[in-house]
Structures are given as C-alpha cells and as structure tokens.
Amino acid sequence: MKNFLKLSLIAFITLFISCSSDDDYVPVAVEYPVPEFMAKLSELKLFEGDLANLEPTEHVNIYELNTSLFTDYAQKLRFLSIPEGAKMIYNGGGLPIYPDGTIMTKTFYYYNVDNNPSQGKQIIETRVLILKSGVWNIGNYVWNDEQTEAFLDDASYTKSITWTDSQGIETTFDYVIPSYTSCVDCHQNDGVRIPIGPMARNMNVTINGVNQLQEFIDNGILAEAPSVSDIVKLPVWDDLSFSLEERARAYLDVNCAHCHQPGGFFDLNFFSNFELRYETPFEEANIYSKRNVIISRINSDIEGYKMPFIGTSLFHAEGILLLEEYLESL
Ligand code: HEC
Ligand code: HEC
Known part of the structure; x- marks a missing residue:
C-alpha cells in the first residue's frame, strides 16, 4: 500500500512537472511526405500515428469533391500533399498546375456498419498519384488483413x-x-497519365461553412486564383437544389467522361462522337441519340457491355435512377 502511494505521488509529480514545463517544449518538426513509390505506404509519411486511423499529418490536406466517382458504395478518403514551399497554380476550372512532388491519394474502405463507424472498418486499398519531373506516376497500395x-x-x-x-x-x-492497366485505362488521356478529380470546378465545395478552394488560398498552397465566387462549380449529383440536368450531367462527367471524351479510352478505341464532359454542349455530346443505349448499358452486368466499362461490381441504384429520370425527360 505504501509503495502504491509512493508511486501515485511520483506519477502525480511527473504529471505536474510535464504540464508546467510547456515553455520549454520544443516541437519536433513533422516531416513532409515522401513523393516516391516506396514499397510500404507508411514510408510515404502521409499518415500520423497508426496507419489504420487514416489521420493525415499536418502537411497533408484532406479534400472533397462536389461530385465523386461511384465505387461499389466504398467510403473514400482523399489526400492532397503539396511539397514544402510549393503551390498549385490556378488554371481555370480544370486541373490546376500542380508542382513536382505533389501526391494525391484515395483510400477505399468500408465501415462494417455504415451508421456506426465505432464498429470498425475494413481498409482495402490506397491509390496514389505522384507528379515527378512533370509526369504523373500511378501506383496502388493494398492493405494487409491486420490493417x-x-x-x-x-x-x-x-x-x-x-x-x-x-x-x-x-x-x-x-x-x-x-x-495497374485498369488504373491507366481511366487515368490516361491521349497517352498522358493524369489526375481526374482535383479540378478547381470539382473542388469548389463548401465544407463546414468554409470553401475548400478559399482554404487552399489561405493556406498558401493555391496561387493566382480569382475570387472563389468567380470560379465555376461542378454541380453536386445528389443535391436537389441543382436541376435534374445539372445533376445528371455532373454524374456523367465524373463517372463516365474520363473514357468518353476526346483522347479518352473509349474515344481512342471506338472513334465515336459520344462524349460526356460537363461542359460539352448537349447537342455535341450526342446524349439524346444514345439515350436508350445508355439506359441499357448502365443496367447491364455483362462484361464488355455494362457501363461503366470497368471499376464497379455493384449497381449504383441512386445513380441509375438519376440518369434514367434525366434521359426519359429528354
Ligand atoms: C473506372 C475508372 C477508374 C479506375 C479503374 C481507376 N480510377 Fe482513379 N479515379 C477515377 C476517377 C473518376 C477519379 C476522380 C473522382 C473521385 O476521386 O471520386 C479518380 C481518382 C483517383 C485518385 C485521386 C486523384 C484523382 O486523380 O482524382 C487517385 C490517386 C487515383 N484515382 C488512383 C488510381 C489508381 C492507382 C488506380 C488503379 C489501382 C485507379 N485510380 C483506378 C477513375 C478511375
Ligand atoms: C473505363 C472506360 C469507360 C468508362 C468509365 C465508361 N465507359 Fe462507356 N464505353 C467504354 C468502352 C470501351 C465502350 C465500347 C464497349 C463496347 O465494345 O461495346 C463504351 C461504350 C459506351 C456506350 C455505347 C456507345 C455507342 O456509341 O454505342 C455508351 C452509351 C456508354 N459507353 C455509356 C457510358 C456511361 C453512361 C458511363 C458512365 C456511367 C460510361 N460509359 C463509362 C468505356 C468506358
């Protein structure tokens, strides 16, 4: 008992000393992430603490998109890491000019129970793009069962x-x-590998009352941008304050246009004038003439016929409903 009291007293004093010595506290500088395809994900130094907590370090920005790609209802966590002292340069509503050493990651996981994250999750893969000497390199990290x-x-x-x-x-x-081949099928345009999501128009989103692009500007990692209110904004596919057409076109843009645009996988291999970027005028997109085949293909599970061509195993019921409602309204 005596020993126990003694230990408690020592513990208390230690606690007291460590609390009162804040002035002497020298923070250990957190390293910047490593823009290289190391063998292990931890070696990229994007995460703080236990990898499975999916906590970014202070040099990594979590970003969100107005409209994102559907992948079998997986949860996705997106990171953007801009190297020390560097900035992305605003370049209209499309992709900003990213500095060498930029890292983008997307981690795919499922909560065991969607409404209850405390019941655990299964992390599957962390997809990575790294810009090196002006070339986007692509790699994938597959998580072990131990997480x-x-x-x-x-x-x-x-x-x-x-x-x-x-x-x-x-x-x-x-x-x-x-x-890797599938990654490239979606992430390549005219033979050049590119990011798809982090365009200004799709990152122009307000999260907890703060505009994401404004936050990038304030943090000094986005330069030469006009006032955020002057930047185009891709509609949010499931936000009913946008029109049916806006939501459907945004959905087609993010889920289909990487292949269905000039230089995309479909365009290069099938020479058809069918393209699904948000900005493409309705008549040029040829959505009307293809409306029946679009409905047929998004409801199919036949490999080679189903759309999207690759990247999903489950139907996106809500997305299909939106596209059908839009196409039938034409
Ligand atoms: C079916 C098409 C498709 C396939 C296959 C695919 N991606 Fe993507 N990827 C996208 C789209 C669309 C986005 C942007 C939308 C989003 O993040 O939800 C994206 C986003 C990303 C991002 C975030 C930066 C960015 O470009 O938006 C990374 C990193 C990434 N993918 C890497 C990979 C890797 C690595 C693979 C292969 C293991 C892969 N992707 C396979 C379509 C695809
Ligand atoms: C990974 C690339 C890729 C993605 C993503 C993709 N497609 Fe396709 N799409 C193709 C290819 C390749 C074909 C031709 C397949 C074939 O031989 O039938 C095609 C064909 C089509 C056709 C038939 C075109 C015609 O001229 O008859 C339609 C319609 C279509 N896709 C719609 C979509 C829609 C809608 C989405 C998104 C939900 C989508 N695609 C996503 C690659 C893609």
Whole structure:
C-alpha cells in the first residue's frame, strides 16, 4: 500500500512537472511526405500515428469533391500533399498546375456498419498519384488483413466484403482491386497519365461553412486564383437544389467522361462522337441519340457491355435512377 502511494505521488509529480514545463517544449518538426513509390505506404509519411486511423499529418490536406466517382458504395478518403514551399497554380476550372512532388491519394474502405463507424472498418486499398519531373506516376497500395500496412502492388485482387448500409441491409460481394492497366485505362488521356478529380470546378465545395478552394488560398498552397465566387462549380449529383440536368450531367462527367471524351479510352478505341464532359454542349455530346443505349448499358452486368466499362461490381441504384429520370425527360 505504501509503495502504491509512493508511486501515485511520483506519477502525480511527473504529471505536474510535464504540464508546467510547456515553455520549454520544443516541437519536433513533422516531416513532409515522401513523393516516391516506396514499397510500404507508411514510408510515404502521409499518415500520423497508426496507419489504420487514416489521420493525415499536418502537411497533408484532406479534400472533397462536389461530385465523386461511384465505387461499389466504398467510403473514400482523399489526400492532397503539396511539397514544402510549393503551390498549385490556378488554371481555370480544370486541373490546376500542380508542382513536382505533389501526391494525391484515395483510400477505399468500408465501415462494417455504415451508421456506426465505432464498429470498425475494413481498409482495402490506397491509390496514389505522384507528379515527378512533370509526369504523373500511378501506383496502388493494398492493405494487409491486420490493417497495419499497405504494400505497393500492380496486380488485381478480389476481396470479399461484407457491410451493413445505412438502411440496415447487409451486403456481401467481391470487391475488385484494379490492376495497374485498369488504373491507366481511366487515368490516361491521349497517352498522358493524369489526375481526374482535383479540378478547381470539382473542388469548389463548401465544407463546414468554409470553401475548400478559399482554404487552399489561405493556406498558401493555391496561387493566382480569382475570387472563389468567380470560379465555376461542378454541380453536386445528389443535391436537389441543382436541376435534374445539372445533376445528371455532373454524374456523367465524373463517372463516365474520363473514357468518353476526346483522347479518352473509349474515344481512342471506338472513334465515336459520344462524349460526356460537363461542359460539352448537349447537342455535341450526342446524349439524346444514345439515350436508350445508355439506359441499357448502365443496367447491364455483362462484361464488355455494362457501363461503366470497368471499376464497379455493384449497381449504383441512386445513380441509375438519376440518369434514367434525366434521359426519359429528354
Ligand atoms: C473506372 C475508372 C477508374 C479506375 C479503374 C481507376 N480510377 Fe482513379 N479515379 C477515377 C476517377 C473518376 C477519379 C476522380 C473522382 C473521385 O476521386 O471520386 C479518380 C481518382 C483517383 C485518385 C485521386 C486523384 C484523382 O486523380 O482524382 C487517385 C490517386 C487515383 N484515382 C488512383 C488510381 C489508381 C492507382 C488506380 C488503379 C489501382 C485507379 N485510380 C483506378 C477513375 C478511375
Ligand atoms: C473505363 C472506360 C469507360 C468508362 C468509365 C465508361 N465507359 Fe462507356 N464505353 C467504354 C468502352 C470501351 C465502350 C465500347 C464497349 C463496347 O465494345 O461495346 C463504351 C461504350 C459506351 C456506350 C455505347 C456507345 C455507342 O456509341 O454505342 C455508351 C452509351 C456508354 N459507353 C455509356 C457510358 C456511361 C453512361 C458511363 C458512365 C456511367 C460510361 N460509359 C463509362 C468505356 C468506358
């Protein structure tokens, strides 16, 4: 008992000293992320603490998109890391000019129970783009079952996933981790590998009352941008304050246009004038003449016919509903 009291007293004094010595506290500088495809995800130094907590370090920005790609209802966490002292340069509503050493990542995971993150999650993969000497390099890190590390891997894997959605419905399905070739099918235009999401128009989103682009400007990582109110904004596909057409076109842009635009996978291989970028005028996009085949393909699960061509195993019921409503209104 005596010893216990003694120990408690020592613990108390230690606590007291460490609390009162704040003035002498010298912060250890957090390293900037490493813009290289190291063998292990932890070696990129994007995360703080346990990898599985998915906490970015202070040099990494979490970003969100107005409208994002549907991937089998997976949760996605997106990171943007701009190297020390560098900035992205505003370049209209499209992709800013990113500095060498920029890292973008997208981590895919499922909560075991969507409404209850405290019941755990399964992290599957962290997809990475790194800009090096003006070239975007692509790599994928596949997480181990222990969720302690992810390893650089070019291969495709199938992983059985079970999760309960917000309606309480449990689904089990085979999630497909794409191969390197699949990454390139979507992320390449006219033979040049590119990012897709982080365009100014799709990052022009207000989160907790703060505009994301404004935050980048204030943090000194986005330069030469006009007033944020003058920057175009991609509509939010599931926000009913946008019109049906705006929501459907934004959905087609993010989920389909990387292949269906000049220089995209479909365009290069099939020579058809069918293109789905948000800015393309309706008549030029040829959406009207293709409306029936669009509906048929988004409802198909036949490989080679279904749309999107690759990247999903489950139907996106809400997305299909939106596109059908729009196409049938034409
Ligand atoms: C079916 C098409 C498709 C495939 C396959 C695909 N991506 Fe993407 N990827 C996208 C789209 C669209 C976005 C942007 C929208 C979003 O983030 O939701 C994106 C976003 C990303 C991002 C965030 C930066 C950016 O470009 O927006 C990274 C990093 C990334 N993908 C890497 C990969 C890697 C690595 C692979 C292969 C393992 C891969 N992607 C496979 C379509 C695809
Ligand atoms: C990874 C690239 C890719 C993505 C993403 C993609 N497509 Fe396609 N799309 C293709 C290819 C390749 C074909 C031709 C397939 C074939 O041989 O039938 C095609 C064909 C089509 C056709 C038939 C065109 C015609 O001229 O008859 C339609 C319609 C279509 N896609 C709609 C969509 C829609 C809608 C989406 C998004 C929900 C989408 N695609 C996403 C690659 C893609």
